[in-house]
Amino acid sequence: MGTVVDAPAVVAEEVTENMLGGKKVTVVFVLGGPGSGKGTQCANIVEHFGFTHLSAGDLLRAEIKSGSENGTMIENMIKEGKIVPSEVTIKLLQEAMIKSENDKFLIDGFPRNEENRAAFENVTKISPAFVLFFDCSEEEMERRLLGRNQGRVDDNIETIKKRFKTFVESSLPVIEHYNSKDKVKKIDAAKPIPEVFEDVKAIFAPYAPKAE
């Protein structure tokens, strides 16, 4: 009797799980400190595994450039290494996912704090397949950021120190949360780029496009 009554609830959950605008999506959160190599490795994953890369930072920077009413607030938060309110970032991520024809997304640099994490789950009902965590020392990340040369307003030593503090205080607890659910795949990101990608490839092997 119990089984018969329970069955529809289970089916309903399967149907609605990770649905977005009528499609079932796979989401991987890509986390790690500033300069750990998230963007660099996401570009490789896109090329080899057909995911769409959504960088929360890039979306926020595009929002500033677009002349949005939130532009000044976002720019100030980025300069201070602070985290923009979740509603702003989630709206940008949701819009980008709905607009995309793809159903596999790398969400880079999000969730950055507990508020990001809980709000995303509440609003989208999407849970990540897993969390890719790029682990790297602050010394190495600082060296990389100071050498990046992409004209970012936050690639200066004052902001870098603030971003490290935000990462330790606000972002590491998010990684710990997912670790407690066995969802974190940790990568040694201090190695050279091709070696890091070898480790990444092993994790993404189940997502390799099928040979025709």
Ligand SMILES: Nc1ncnc2c1ncn2[C@@H]1O[C@H](COP(=O)(O)OP(=O)(O)OP(=O)(O)O)[C@@H](O)[C@H]1O
């Ligand atoms: N494994 C690596 N070894 C050496 N340099 C690297 C490595 N990975 C990335 N880099 C370089 O470090 C810089 C930062 O990399 P990237 O932009 O991918 O980091 P990120 O984690 O996305 O940083 P942010 O959080 O600030 O956006 C870039 O100049 C990139 O070329």
Ligand SMILES: Nc1ccn([C@@H]2O[C@H](COP(=O)(O)O)[C@@H](O)[C@H]2O)c(=O)n1
């Ligand atoms: N979830 C997020 C992600 C980023 N930010 C702000 O953007 C800055 C740059 O992000 P990168 O991922 O490109 O390093 C970051 O320091 C934050 O100020 C955010 O608020 N919320």
Ligand SMILES: [Mg+2]
């Ligand atoms: Mg990046």
